[in-house]
Amino acid sequence: MIEITFLGSGGGRFITITQFRSTGGFHIRASKNLYVDPGPGALVRSWRYKLDPRRLDAIFVSHRHVDHCNDLEVMIEAMTGGALKRRGTLIASKSVVYGDEAHTPAVSGYHIDVLESVHTPEPGNKIALGEEELLITPCQHSDPTTIGFRMETVYGDISYIPDTAYFEDLLRWHDGSRVLIAAITRPRDMGIPYHMSTDDAVEMLKNMRKKPEVLIMNHIGMKMHFANPYKEAKYLETVTGVKTYIAKEGFKVMLKNDEINVRTMRPARFV
């Protein structure tokens, strides 16, 4: 079984600064433990849902926007036992590791030095992670080095489409994945550049030859939050026939051979 646990579902600047929805990214427990897009709150929320970040094997960061990379350094410290042992893998966009014209790197040399390996792959590259393999996929976002992935597992594929405009090639990269996690930031009729809306998701799913078994809408922006994302999910499900869920803090997806189950975890109590 593979478990995917969301430590938030928020995205975009206004949801991030208000924390109307938490922005911690998500965790995949397969043969290795992978953390994806550790935005603000990733460390705190990991502990809240008993996902010990010291047990991480790898961290994936799609791009150098604060809602995706804010907690990266502290998560590396956790993965490396307080930066005391060389351990773990970082797979990230070039902008995260090297910075760009507008941004410093999201990770210091000190943190890079305690990692066992660092990858800044191109779309089409494959990276082995235990028994799984990550195929790196392209995006069209305001950070031009943004990357997504398609994780190949014995239970079928898990696709992650982070911040991107919709473009036709997305179909080819993600067609046939069993679980599709996508940043669908905007509701119907309210699309903006560099992000996907409900309309884009409909277009994408309608044109897929083999549709996913489940779609998980993630990266809920402020307009989507107030448009009622559950209504948008229902619409999407009705029009495309694909079972659609809205991610939220504590939402867990369990991928098995014959079925996909979901549940919402309760946060651990703190003293």
Ligand SMILES: [Zn+2]
């Ligand atoms: Zn974002």
Ligand SMILES: [Zn+2]
């Ligand atoms: Zn972004």
